[in-house]
Amino acid sequence: MDTEAPANSQHPEALRLWLRLLTCSQLIEKKVRSQLRSQFETTLPRFDLMAQLEREPQGIKMNELSKRMMVTGGNITAITDQLVAEHLVERVEDVKDRRSWHIQLTPRGRRAFKSMAMQHEVWIVDSFGGLSAQEIKSLHQLLGKVKNLNMESF
Amino acid sequence: MDTEAPANSQHPEALRLWLRLLTCSQLIEKKVRSQLRSQFETTLPRFDLMAQLEREPQGIKMNELSKRMMVTGGNITAITDQLVAEHLVERVEDVKDRRSWHIQLTPRGRRAFKSMAMQHEVWIVDSFGGLSAQEIKSLHQLLGKVKNLNMESF
DNA sequence: TATTGTTATACTCTATAACTATA
């Protein structure tokens, strides 16, 4: 694997970078989870699923949700069941393939998501509030490289 | 909260940055967790706890482990119990305060950690393998700002 | 046969709160 790396030069730096990346995402994630719970009585995976649907009004198949959220299918069924029970999303039949569904936000789900998303945006903007527009851009770009590197093996 | 931010200018950028940060840490974390399980039959919190101890030969109190790992005390007890059962760490009495312990790696735990850490380093170096030393440094520095911003409110 | 989604299940991870013992 690791043979091209210049002998033990940037290894400790990579480790420190990983620890810091993990700390950052944990700090923000904990904040988002606890706020979603206390303010909206919901969870991050449920919010994520609704966020996916909001961008695709025609709906998304279970399969595709599973890929995008990087979890296995059984979990998508469980989250969807909950949201259906609360009338926030619905399963719409696929006329061409009777095995699959298009999951869509209901009008109520759309309204609920909008009000959550507004607050969510405030939490996130706060989390990066000390960075300049340029710094945000740099971070985004650098993390783009990291993402591509690690998506390949996925 | 959000009043100083230049009106709706960098909000979408902050959101996109957060999604990308989360994706990156999830990709790497999934890889590390699954490798720790398949190669060493252990978990990330157990590895983390041992990593903390490795840097402090005199041992660390439960309390302090709880802060560093950002989880509540009951969980530290549970992880420690497991590692004690496998003779990888030990609880050493504190002569000055009979309520507390110093948790230390045993010699066996030290050996076990060393062999895991070598592999772990390879996984992490791979995860950032496409970045130059300069890019790693920039990322580390930018994430330092993010960390400080979000540690305050912690 | 392969694929879509479901069901059943088990385990990890975590927080909360009540508790014991020391300080």
Add this chain to the structure above:
DNA sequence: TATAGTTATAGAGTATAACAATA
């Protein structure tokens, strides 16, 4: 009273594998 750690418990989050229906 306050603090260090433990115990008990509940719920989130996830993966695996067997399954039914359809392709």
